Amino acid sequence: MDEEVAAELRRLRDSIDNMDAALIHLLAERFKITQQVGVLKAAHELPPADPQREAQQIARLRRLAEEAKLDPEFAEKFLNFVVAEVVRHHERIAAG
Numbered sequence: 001m002d003e004e005v006a007a008e009l010r011r012l013r014d015s016i017d018n019m020d021a022a023l024i025h026l027l028a029e030r031f032k033i034t035q036q037v038g039v040l041k042a043a044h045e046l047p048p049a050d051p052q053r054e055a056q057q058i059a060r061l062r063r064l065a066e067e068a069k070l071d072p073e074f075a076e077k078f079l080n081f082v083v084a085e086v087v088r089h090h091e092r093i094a095a096g
């Protein structure tokens with residue numbers, strides 16, 4: 001590979017690695033908070049999932065994605081993927 005191309009690829013991949021690290025840290029913080037929500041819900045016998053809240057989040061994230069020029073379908077799929085995992089955690093907390 002041409003040395004200039006290799007240097008540019010390395011530079012771009014360094015940025016990707018930084019952003020991936022930021023995403024992991026953000027997700028870890030999000031899960032710490034959703035765990036607290038799960039404990040609160042279990043203590044008050046509230047259901048693990050809240051479809052109304054999820055619908056609001058999807059509508060909001062789709063709007064934000066469009067503004068950011070990110071595919072809103074992707075944003076919705078990503079949120080659903082994360083929320084499904086959160087709800088699994090909440091079910092486990094509620095089961096004790």
Ligand SMILES: C=C(O[C@@H]1C=C(C(=O)O)C=C[C@H]1O)C(=O)O
Pocket residue numbers: 034037048049050051053054057082083086087090
């Ligand atoms: C975290 C909550 O529990 C669930 C998970 C959500 C999420 O990860 O954002 C949203 C709604 C709920 O289905 C909540 O009710 O706020």
